[in-house]
Amino acid sequence: MIPAELDGLRVVELSRLMLHESHDPSRLDRLRRRMKSEGVQANPVIVSPYEDDFLVLDGAHRVHALGELGLELALVQCIEVPTRAESWQHLLNGSSLTALERMDDIEVSKHSADGFTAEVEAPDGRFFSLTPGASGGLASEVGLLWNLQSLYPKGSAVERVEPGDEVVLSEGEMLVRYRSFSTRELVEIVARGAVLPAGITRFHVPRRVLGVRFPLDFLRGDASSANSELRFLIEKRRRENRIRRYDEPITLFE
Numbered sequence: 001m002i003p004a005e006l007d008g009l010r011v012v013e014l015s016r017l018m019l020h021e022s023h024d025p026s027r028l029d030r031l032r033r034r035m036k037s038e039g040v041q042a043n044p045v046i047v048s049p050y051e052d053d054f055l056v057l058d059g060a061h062r063v064h065a066l067g068e069l070g071l072e073l074a075l076v077q078c079i080e081v082p083t084r085a086e087s088w089q090h091l092l093n094g095s096s097l098t099a100l101e102r103m104d105d106i107e108v109s110k111h112s113a114d115g116f117t118a119e120v121e122a123p124d125g126r127f128f129s130l131t132p133g134a135s136g137g138l139a140s141e142v143g144l145l146w147n148l149q150s151l152y153p154k155g156s157a158v159e160r161v162e163p164g165d166e167v168v169l170s171e172g173e174m175l176v177r178y179r180s181f182s183t184r185e186l187v188e189i190v191a192r193g194a195v196l197p198a199g200i201t202r203f204h205v206p207r208r209v210l211g212v213r214f215p216l217d218f219l220r221g222d223a224s225s226a227n228s229e230l231r232f233l234i235e236k237r238r239r240e241n242r243i244r245r246y247d248e249p250i251t252l253f254e
Contacts, residue, residue: 003245005207006234008078009044011219011226014067016053017045017074020186021060022198032065040213041066044077046205050187054078057085057203066219073219073226077209085186085201087178089161094153094172100128103147107131117141118148119177123169138185142194145178149197163202207245210252 035041045059054076056063066074100120107129112119116129130148132140152158161167167175178200181189189196218229237243 005209009209009230009234010076010078011073011223011230012054012076013223014063014072014074017047017063018050018053018055018190019060019063020055020190020195021201022195023060023064024198028061028064031061032068035065035216036069039216041075041216041219042213043210044075044212046203047076047078048081049078055187058205069216071216071219072221073223075212075214079205081183082203084180084182085203086163087180087200088202089163090176090199091159091161091167092152092156092174092176094156099151117144117179121169121175123171123173138188139192142189142196145197158199160199
């Protein structure tokens with residue numbers, strides 16, 4: 001019997017993948033060059049079915065890289081539709097409060113509060129909360145998030161921190177927290193022709209499959225043929241005892 005996570009692996013048309021987040025150009029460039037050099041898609045795109053298409057939960061850079069390489073198909077791992085996404089926290093270094101203080105819809109307080117679209121914690125203990133106001137809505141919130149990320153220091157790495165993890169800030173650092181989004185809200189954002197900025201949503205994926213290394217040559221043309229090749233690859237690696245399952249948390253160097 002094939003484990004559920006392996007049964008969820010399939011090849012689908014890129015045109016059926018719904019992206020709710022943007023991408024980082026430098027990260028995309030590195031990934032595209034690595035995929036072209038290695039000739040494989042190492043890890044599946046994580047998706048959930050939505051009507052006749054698939055909502056991308058994790059792997060926007062892989063989707064863009066495949067498209068830029070001229071491929072029509074993508075290897076995905078299909079999981080059940082989650083009710084809600086968590087959100088990463090972003091730890092920034094070298095940020096300035098000056099531009100942030102000039103933003104509209106900013107409230108400054110000494111305490112973290114509920115109901116924010118995004119919240120920035122400064123080393124001096126102040127909290128800057130962004131809310132779209134009474135006349136706002138989901139579109140206004142997306143606009144606020146893009147405005148906030150435009151203030152991120154150029155060329156500086158953004159460290160993603162797990163939701164709920166506490167961080168002690170040093171001088172020059174800031175911690176950005178984002179509100180969580182329901183799957184329905186993500187679909188609505190896509191339907192409006194918009195996307196969230198990169199690196200906000202965080203989905204916990206049970207039994208995530210890594211290291212498939214599916215050849216790019218199979219990601220051209222017909223999805224049916226590609227799925228036959230995928231099934232053959234899975235069965236071959238099972239017979240060779242080359243598939244491992246781990247329950248413990250894993251730290252992955254990208």
